[in-house]
Amino acid sequence: MEQLHQKRVVVIGSGPAGLTSAIYAGRAELDTTVIAGFQPGGQLTITSEVENYPGFAEGIQGPELMENMRRQAERFGAKFVDDNVTAVDFSGPVHKIFVEDQLYEADAVVIATGASALWLNVPGEQRLRGRGISGCATCDGFFFRGKEIAIVGGGDSALEEALYLTRFASKVTLLHRSAKLRASRIMQERVLNHPKIEVRYETTIEEALGENKLEALRLRNTRTSAGRGEISQFALEGLFVAIGHRPNTDLFKGWLEMNEQGYLIVEGETGTKIPGVFVAGDVFDYRYRQAITAAGSGCKAALDAEKYLEQLVERPIERQTVRLVLEQNDTLLAV
Ligand SMILES: Cc1cc2nc3c(=O)[nH]c(=O)nc-3n(C[C@H](O)[C@H](O)[C@H](O)COP(=O)(O)OP(=O)(O)OC[C@H]3O[C@@H](n4cnc5c(N)ncnc54)[C@H](O)[C@@H]3O)c2cc1C
Known part of the structure; x- marks a missing residue:
């Protein structure tokens, strides 16, 4: 009924x-x-x-x-x-x-x-959303003037956002889980030739660290140690999730x-x-x-x-x- x-x-x-x-x-x-x-x-x-x-x-x-x-x-x-x-x-x-x-x-x-927005679903991410972690470069890029930030993704939108973020950030690190970017060749060229952007391939984010604001990421390099990967800590102030x-x-x-x-x-x-x-x-x-x-x-x-x-x-x-x-x-x- x-x-x-x-x-x-x-x-x-x-x-x-x-x-x-x-x-x-x-x-x-x-x-x-x-x-x-x-x-x-x-x-x-x-x-x-x-x-x-x-x-x-x-x-x-x-x-x-x-x-x-x-x-x-x-x-x-x-x-x-x-x-x-x-x-x-x-x-x-x-x-x-x-x-x-x-x-x-x-x-x-x-x-x-x-x-x-799709999120990574790693520990710390939800807690730090709006406190250093964002899903929208156009919306929040402005808040990261002069800061060191990272962006995660490998498609055209992620690369476009990485380029956009260089207007504000002092350095942008693009984190990508596989050995190749999915984005179009022209976008890849622009990103790879940009002096403010560094690309880290075969890298996944394990955890977002910080109490009330993002302070660092725990990263895994999946290429090393027979797939188990080497863990490192990466200090930064902002992370943009651009995985779709x-x-x-x-x-x-x-x-x-x-x-x-x-x-x-x-x-x-x-x-x-x-x-x-x-x-x-x-x-x-x-x-x-x-x-x-x-x-x-x-x-x-x-x-x-x-x-x-x-x-x-x-x-x-x-x-x-x-x-x-x-x-x-x-x-x-x-x-
Ligand atoms: C973290 C973050 C920060 C942002 N900051 C900015 C900013 O500073 N400036 C800016 O311009 N834009 C910003 N954006 C983007 C902006 O929020 C979106 O572009 C905008 O909200 C899209 O509006 P919408 O009405 O199309 O959809 P949404 O805002 O996504 O709303 C969708 C609605 O549909 C409803 N809905 C979904 N499924 C169903 C269902 N089955 N039955 C009934 N209802 C349903 C949801 O409850 C929700 O109310 C931001 C986005 C995010 C995620």
Whole structure:
């Protein structure tokens, strides 16, 4: 038995993309519900200072920024459900979103489930995130002016971030677990020829050390001692983990198109193959991955949803039947 909730717009995800969509949809007086997910407020809730979001001259704490966005959406009538969407059904004209035994039906859906940075999962890493360990060079590079730092990874994005970090850091050490980088030849040339970058191959990170801030890494050189590797300690002030991101799109497999990495593919600016289903933020945008770009696409998705709803012809029978039952009972037990 499912309990049915009927909405004009359901937003899945409550990071900058989802909350901006909710602000716009709410302000357009569309009955809007946000399913906030396992991380209400999104990725910025695990960072401290955000210095590049426009409008905050002195910077703002990530959690505070997201709390403000949520309150702004609530001010325009958006309702929140602090739970995960467990399944979707986009087969009919009315889109179905399941949250355990609750069924949300919506005329328009904005998917803003973001992407999660992959972490090393070594001791000390979680404790020191935001205290010297970061997953975003564009976001946090500025804090490491004149400092010695490392970056772990070997693909194009890791090398791009290593080059970016040379603007701030006094020295950047690229740590890579195998004997060859995966990145394109041109990126490799740029990195290998850069005077501030040193590459350490066949090196893995065993542990991040430091109480309240990162002080050193325990490294293993996997080439030596018949694979067991030689352990050393490497003093530094910052570590950037650039081993990839995983878009939160498992839910949409079989319904929406994705690229090889699982990022949703958009049609036009925010559309999908399914009318009334829109996409915003890091869940499709693997290139920019910033709060402001996520918020920008959240705005576009809500405006596109609003346009779509304006054009939607009144739906027939099935909806009217549901309305009759709802008149007698606030909620409906659906079959
Ligand atoms: C440590 C760190 C620091 C950063 N610092 C900055 C910075 O200083 N400046 C900057 O511009 N950017 C920064 N970023 C990047 C920025 O946080 C992201 O680009 C931005 O949050 C993406 O927004 P989004 O709304 O697309 O997704 P996210 O913020 O990832 O939000 C995704 C949302 O989807 C929800 N969700 C996922 N699955 C489900 C589900 N099944 N059901 C319901 N909800 C679901 C989650 O709960 C979450 O609320 C940083 C990122 C990290 C990790």
